Every structure is written in C-alpha cells, then in structure tokens.
Amino acid sequence: MPEDTTQLARLRTRMLATAYSNADFWTQRTAFLTDQAVAALARRDPAAGEDLAASLLAPAILHDTQILGAAVEAGIDTSTWEERREKTRTYAREAYELPPQFDPVTEAKRIWASLYDHYPQIAATLIDFLQGLPPTWREDLFTSSPHSPAATRRTVLELPGPETAPYDPLDWEDCPACAEAQDQCRYHRGTFTGMEHQRALITTALTDHTAIDQLQQRHAELEATTARTTAADTSTSTSP
Structure with missing residues (x-):
C-alpha cells in the first residue's frame, strides 16, 4: 500500500481483509461492522472519519477510566462489570x-x-x-x-482442551466455556461450523444451475406428496 494512503483507506483495507480472511465468526463480524461504521462517519464528516481511523490504527492501550467514562456518558450501568471481568479472568487462560x-x-x-x-x-x-x-x-x-x-x-x-465451565448457547461473547478455552468452546465451534456449512449450501444453491434444478424438482415432489396426503386425509374424514 502506498505511503500516502489515507488512514481511512488503511483501516478499511485492514478491516475488510480481516472480515474476509479470518475464521472466527465474531472477529469477522466485528471487523466488517467497524468498517461500515467508519465509512458511514466518513461520508458525513470526512475529517472525523479520518481522525477516527487514525485512532483505531494507533497502538494505544485502553484504560479503565476511558471505557468507564464512555459508559457513564452513555448512561450505561457498569455496577456488574467488575464482577463479570473477574469471573472471566478466573476461567480464562491467557496464552501469553x-x-x-x-x-x-x-x-x-x-x-x-x-x-x-x-x-x-x-x-x-x-x-x-x-x-x-x-x-x-x-x-x-x-x-x-x-x-x-x-x-x-x-x-x-x-x-480438544478440557471445558468444565458450562457453555452459554445464547451468549457468544460472554460464554464461560469459551473464556476458559480462550477460543470458541466445542458448542459454539460446532454452531459456527454448521453456519458455514449452511452458508456454503445457500451459495451453491444460488450459483449452481444444476443444484437449483434439483432443488426445484425436490420441492415439486414434496408439494405433490403433501397434496396427495391432504387429499387422502380429506377423503377419509368425509367418507361415511
């Protein structure tokens, strides 16, 4: 990338490349939505978008005061955050x-x-x-x-590593088993694999003409079977 590239272009390149290449579902999603949010800001205020992109690319460490200050300004209750963080750290095994x-x-x-x-x-x-x-x-x-x-x-x-903490099927970001494994737990990894398989099937169905024909044929067969079953049930219920 040229050295005179704007900070916004650098950030968008990094975010979209991460969204395309990373295997982790939440990393992909976070990178893509960050890109979209910064791009929306840049359309309304190019200078503010450039400043935000520069701050996101800067390797500065976030402090608790910054995060809590932003939460207080937004009116968010942070009374349970300390307990939540300590619980997560108890089960998390930091690789470094x-x-x-x-x-x-x-x-x-x-x-x-x-x-x-x-x-x-x-x-x-x-x-x-x-x-x-x-x-x-x-x-x-x-x-x-x-x-x-x-x-x-x-x-x-x-x-696979041991997971004694219970997984939370409704929370991908604060699942105790994911925190303990410092990765997706087996439940969420399996869910993600299923989503990837489903996405691949949908992509195939939308791009492969042979697959589309087979799906339409199968759909017609199921509709015909349902119609015959309904007709048979109606005939049985109306017979003396």
Missing part, C-alpha cells in the same frame, strides 16, 4: 502468560476446581470411577512402548 511447558499440578488443580464448581455430580462420579480402577491403572494408562499403536495415537492426535 502460560509457559511453553505448563505445570501439570497447577493445571490439574484448576481443572478440578472448575469441574467441582460447575459439575459437582460429575466430580463425585469421577472420584468413584478412579477409586474403582485396579492398583496398576497408572502404569496401564501412562506407561507404554513408544512403538505401540496407543503411543502413536497419543502423540499424533490433537485432543
């Missing part, structure tokens, strides 16, 4: 704070505390299950030949 080789004891305590807090019945059942294992369970599970199929599977497969 974790050493490359995290301490298994610390991680085990964290997982157990979260499991006990959210799913005490599962925690109790887990204790019963472990107590019922044979005395050699540790050697049976964690000691194997490096050439065995089990050892190969354990090193090749990338297992």
Whole structure:
C-alpha cells in the first residue's frame, strides 16, 4: 500500500481483509461492522472519519477510566462489570502468560476446581470411577512402548482442551466455556461450523444451475406428496 494512503483507506483495507480472511465468526463480524461504521462517519464528516481511523490504527492501550467514562456518558450501568471481568479472568487462560511447558499440578488443580464448581455430580462420579480402577491403572494408562499403536495415537492426535465451565448457547461473547478455552468452546465451534456449512449450501444453491434444478424438482415432489396426503386425509374424514 502506498505511503500516502489515507488512514481511512488503511483501516478499511485492514478491516475488510480481516472480515474476509479470518475464521472466527465474531472477529469477522466485528471487523466488517467497524468498517461500515467508519465509512458511514466518513461520508458525513470526512475529517472525523479520518481522525477516527487514525485512532483505531494507533497502538494505544485502553484504560479503565476511558471505557468507564464512555459508559457513564452513555448512561450505561457498569455496577456488574467488575464482577463479570473477574469471573472471566478466573476461567480464562491467557496464552501469553502460560509457559511453553505448563505445570501439570497447577493445571490439574484448576481443572478440578472448575469441574467441582460447575459439575459437582460429575466430580463425585469421577472420584468413584478412579477409586474403582485396579492398583496398576497408572502404569496401564501412562506407561507404554513408544512403538505401540496407543503411543502413536497419543502423540499424533490433537485432543480438544478440557471445558468444565458450562457453555452459554445464547451468549457468544460472554460464554464461560469459551473464556476458559480462550477460543470458541466445542458448542459454539460446532454452531459456527454448521453456519458455514449452511452458508456454503445457500451459495451453491444460488450459483449452481444444476443444484437449483434439483432443488426445484425436490420441492415439486414434496408439494405433490403433501397434496396427495391432504387429499387422502380429506377423503377419509368425509367418507361415511
């Protein structure tokens, strides 16, 4: 991009490229809506749009006073925000704070505390299950030949991280399980995958003439089946 490009053009290029390329649903959506909001402002007030774009591109750290001040000015109740932030930080595992080789004891305590807090019945059942294992369970599970199929599977497969915090199907931004995993939880990742699959089907249906013909044919077959069923039900109800 040329050095004389305006801040607005730089920001819009970055936002739209992020919306197009990023795999995260909320990152895509936030980037696109930010682009649209700044573009709308620039149409009404080009100078204000340029200033806002420059501030968005500036790597300045936001402080609590700035955020809370804007919330107070907007008349927003912030009394529960501190508790919400502390709760999120409790379950969030910041990637930059974790050493490359995290301490298994610390991680085990964290997982157990979260499991006990959210799913005490599962925690109790887990204790019963472990107590019922044979005395050699540790050697049976964690000691194997490096050439065995089990050892190969354990090193090749990338297992999903534990999610003991409950997911919230109605809230993508404040889901405890997403916060704990520092990513989309399995529920929301599956929902997003389903949305992507549905979008791909819709795109195919709108652009592929063969698919359109097949859909129309199938729709006609379903309508004919429904009509025959309705006619049969009507005939049965009116017969003596």
